[in-house]
Amino acid sequence: xxxxxxxxxxxxxxxxxxxxxxxxxxxxxxxxxxxxxxxxxxxxxxxxxxxxxxxxxxxxxxxxxxxxxxxxxxxxxxxxxxxxxxxxxxxxxxxxxxxxxxxxxxxxxxxxxxxxxxxxxxxxxxxxxxxxxxxxxxxxxxxxxxxxxxxxxxxxxxxxxxxxxxxxxxxxxxxxxxxxxxxxxxxxxxxxxxxxxxxxxxxxxxxxxxxxxxxxxxxxxxxxxxxxxxxxxxxxxxxxxxxxxxxxxxxxxxxxxxxxxxxxxxxxxxxxxxxxxxxxxxxxxxxxxxxxxxxxxxxxxxxxxxxxxxxxxxxxxxxxxxxxxxxxxxxx
Amino acid sequence: xxxxxxxxxxxxxxxxxxxxxxxxxxxxxxxxxxxxxxxxxxxxxxxxxxxxxxxxxxxxxxxxxxxxxxxxxxxxxxxxxxxxxxxxxxxxxxxxxxxxxxxxxxxxxxxxxxxxxxxxxxxxxxxxxxxxxxxxxxxxxxxxxxxxxxxxxxxxxxxxxxxxxxxxxxxxxxxxxxxxxxxxxxxxxxxxxxxxxxxxxxxxxxxxxxxxxxxxxxxxxxxxxxxxxxxxxxxxxxxxxxxxxxxxxxxxxxxxxxxxxxxxxxxxxxxxxxxxxxxxxxxxxxxxxxxxxxxxxxxxxxxxxxxxxxxxxxxxxxxxxxxxxxxxxxxxxxxxxxxxxxxxxxxxxxxxxxxxxxxxxxxxxxxxxxxxxxxxxxxxxxxxxxxxxxxxxxxxxxxxxxxxxxxxxxxxxxxxxxx
Numbered sequence: 005x006x007x008x009x010x011x012x013x014x015x016x017x018x019x020x021x022x023x024x025x026x027x028x029x030x031x032x033x034x035x036x037x038x039x040x041x042x043x044x045x046x047x048x049x050x051x052x053x054x055x056x057x058x059x060x061x062x063x064x065x066x067x068x069x070x071x072x073x074x075x076x077x078x079x080x081x082x083x084x085x086x087x088x089x090x091x092x093x094x095x096x097x098x099x100x101x102x103x104x105x106x107x108x109x110x111x112x113x114x115x116x117x118x119x120x121x122x123x124x125x126x127x128x129x130x131x132x133x134x135x136x137x138x139x140x141x142x143x144x145x146x147x148x149x150x151x152x153x154x155x156x157x158x159x160x161x162x163x164x165x166x167x168x169x170x171x172x173x174x175x176x177x178x179x180x181x182x183x184x185x186x187x188x189x190x191x192x193x194x195x196x197x198x199x200x201x202x203x204x205x206x207x208x209x210x211x212x213x214x215x216x217x218x219x220x221x222x223x224x225x226x227x228x229x230x231x232x233x234x235x236x237x238x239x240x241x242x243x244x245x246x247x248x249x250x251x252x253x254x255x256x257x258x259x260x261x262x263x264x265x266x267x268x269x270x271x272x273x274x275x276x277x278x279x280x281x282x283x284x285x286x287x288x289x290x291x292x293x294x295x296x297x298x299x300x301x302x303x304x305x306x307x308x309x310x311x312x313x314x315x316x317x318x319x320x321x322x323x324x325x326x327x328x329x330x331x332x333x334x335x336x
Numbered sequence: 337x338x339x340x341x342x343x344x345x346x347x348x349x350x351x352x353x354x355x356x357x358x359x360x361x362x363x364x365x366x367x368x369x370x371x372x373x374x375x376x377x378x379x380x381x382x383x384x385x386x387x388x389x390x391x392x393x394x395x396x397x398x399x400x401x402x403x404x405x406x407x408x409x410x411x412x413x414x415x416x417x418x419x420x421x422x423x424x425x426x427x428x429x430x431x432x433x434x435x436x437x438x439x440x441x442x443x444x445x446x447x448x449x450x451x452x453x454x455x456x457x458x459x460x461x462x463x464x465x466x467x468x469x470x471x472x473x474x475x476x477x478x479x480x481x482x483x484x485x486x487x488x489x490x491x492x493x494x495x496x497x498x499x500x501x502x503x504x505x506x507x508x509x510x511x512x513x514x515x516x517x518x519x520x521x522x523x524x525x526x527x528x529x530x531x532x533x534x535x536x537x538x539x540x541x542x543x544x545x546x547x548x549x550x551x552x553x554x555x556x557x558x559x560x561x562x563x564x565x566x567x568x569x570x571x572x573x574x575x576x577x578x579x580x581x582x583x584x585x586x587x588x589x590x591x592x593x594x595x596x597x598x599x600x601x602x603x604x605x606x607x608x609x610x611x612x613x614x615x616x617x618x619x620x621x622x623x624x625x626x627x628x629x630x631x632x633x634x635x636x637x638x639x640x641x642x643x644x645x646x647x648x649x650x651x652x653x654x655x656x657x658x659x660x661x662x663x664x665x666x667x668x669x670x671x672x673x674x675x676x677x678x679x680x681x682x683x684x685x686x687x688x689x690x691x692x693x694x695x696x697x698x699x700x701x702x703x704x705x706x707x708x709x710x711x712x713x714x715x716x717x718x719x720x721x722x723x724x725x726x727x728x729x730x731x732x733x734x735x736x737x738x739x740x741x742x743x744x745x746x747x748x749x750x751x752x753x754x755x
Contacts, residue, residue, distance in 0.1 A: 042475040132356045136378075136705060213469050214541065222364045222467045222709040304541040305469025307706040308378060 027245030064234030069130030078125030079239035085117035107173035126228035137227020141218035147315035179261035194329030206295040213300035252288035364709035367719035391726035420662035432656025441505035446584035456663035467709035505637030550711035552604035564665020571602030576661040687721030
């Protein structure tokens with residue numbers, strides 16, 4: 005028993021360090037590629053590591069008006085929540101470490117925790133910019149959570165109707181039964197629509213342009229993060245990096261759980277794992293590239309009202325339509 | 337129930353508004369100024385503007401130097417309008433001293449002035465894109481802008497502060513062998529202009545953020561004496577180059593550009609500001625081309641020797657006004673020369689931002705906090721041009737003066753300097 009526990013602790017540590025490392029690399033890639041697309045040279049790939057090291061040695065300022073314990077606690081909560089998320093996701097095609105202890109619904113809730121932590125931290129900062137940012141983050145959450153929930157639930161519902169009795173909300177089950185192969189033509193279109201909705205929710209979940217409204221540098225000087233500095237800021241920075249991996253992995257697990265090893269005929273063994281992990285990294289990168297990097301280069305920041313309208317009407321509409329098509333697919 | 341509670345309307349409760357300060361140091365501002373916004377949720381219901389953070393006493397400094405030294409100082413009032421202020425200043429002094437400027441010098445002044453408009457408007461467009469959170473457009477626009485900076489460097493030796501105009505003429509020629517560089521740059525801009533218009537005016541996300549944002553009606557623009565692109569975006573056909581032609585502009589048919597030239601009804605919003613500025617880049621290219629083709633031959637300065645020039649200026653007396661349509665609007669320099677002294681007796685600078693300052697209030701009211709950066713940028717403010725006054729008491733506390741007192745103080749000052 006203690007051996008299993010020790011094993012789990014080791015695996016957990018590897019996942020945490022690996023996930024963080026990956027997130028930082030993807031963040032570096034994001035900055036470099038965005039710069040190249042904008043006609044700039046951009047920072048070196050390891051700039052995010054330099055940034056975190058620098059933030060760590062910088063002074064950690066707590067404003068006089070802040071509620072100090074809440075202000076200091078929230079970066080930790082945020083980092084802990086995204087760290088926990090890593091344990092529930094099939095990273096690199098492996099079984100999630102805590103796959104047996106939670107499902108998609110838990111992931112949905114855990115995804116909301118970092119945003120809520122930022123909101124509380126923003127309100128606790130006692131600065132008008134942070135307050136405006138926190139209000140905006142709340143509105144954003146109310147806007148994008150609905151299409152996100154519809155997307156995840158529709159997938160689970162479809163699988164439950166195909167495989168009654170299965171643990172349909174378990175990511176392992178969802179990932180090992182890709183829906184693309186199970187649905188008919190109507191369901192295929194439905195799945196595509198749900199995928200689109202998830203791709204549009206991704207930059208909002210990650211607070212990237214055009215949905216970086218709660219942070220909006222030119223408007224509210226970093227908003228929620230305006231008063232954060234030093235160690236606290238570094239934790240939010242790391243949480244942001246990990247969240248990128250989480251959103252990428254979630255999309256990959258739900259829509260592209262395919263491995264390459266079977267196709268190449270090297271199932272099992274070290275090489276099979278290496279190929280699958282490499283393919284997984286590429287898949288996550290492709291998702292991040294199209295959902296985050298290209299989008300943030302191609303758009304201006306929206307206003308909070310415009311973003312909320314966008315999510316409440318067209319995006320919710322798209323995901324609802326996807327859900328209806330999936331239902332029709334079962335009936336027809 | 338008493339009558340008071342019945343008559344209370346929605347939004348009357350004072351507790352619903354809160355104040356958000358923006359500035360003097362804020363990412364949305366390129367130069368220090370302080371806004372204080374009263375917000376109802378995200379909506380702006382009140383705004384207070386406090387300028388005075390970039391006051392350097394430059395007029396006073398100019399009045400302690402001889403005129404040619406003051407000319408170089410005038411160039412340093414602003415980095416972007418670094419030809420506009422000297423153009424207005426030289427015209428004011430020439431006007432006061434009765435000095436003629438040779439035609440070739442007038443054309444060269446016009447060329448440099450219009451090149452400045454090209455790079456200033458492109459700079460503004462890039463800043464505007466950044467305020468919208470559209471950094472891609474910022475980088476592309478500023479990349480395009482480099483060509484005009486390079487050309488200015490080729491023609492004058494400097495990327496900013498060109499040191500071209502001097503009383504009675506210009507200091508450097510635009511030689512025939514360098515004209516092809518200018519034509520090259522103009523062709524480059526002509527080929528890119530449609531792309532710029534597409535990128536700014538036909539982009540959905542830019543339109544969403546700028547249409548009907550920061551609107552200034554025609555009547556408000558007239559009432560608040562707005563100048564330059566800010567006024568023209570509201571449909572006011574007002575342009576010093578058209579209304580009171582000077583330099584080479586009198587030889588051309590210059591028309592003030594309004595959004596109507598783009599085929600849309602002027603609304604005075606940020607989108608119209610983009611239209612006006614982009615079309616003015618096109619207009620400037622045409623003006624530069626005309627000037628290059630019709631560059632008159634002849635001397636560069638009517639009084640080429642600096643000691644002779646200084647002596648002539650020392651002998652002169654009287655007052656003069658110089659006006660120039662700077663990229664941001666009309667800049668006015670007023671000077672008074674006294675006989676027998678090398679320094680200026682009076683030097684008064686009125687920059688376009690000073691006239692446009694009050695246009696901010698109707699532009700801000702009713703819009704959202706998210707619109708603050710782009711509305712602030714929409715008049716292309718230049719605080720260091722504008723800040724001519726800073727009030728402080730002996731303890732260093734800032735004080736506020738109301739209208740009556742300011743009028744009294746300015747009348748006193750006018751009497752004092754006019755003797």
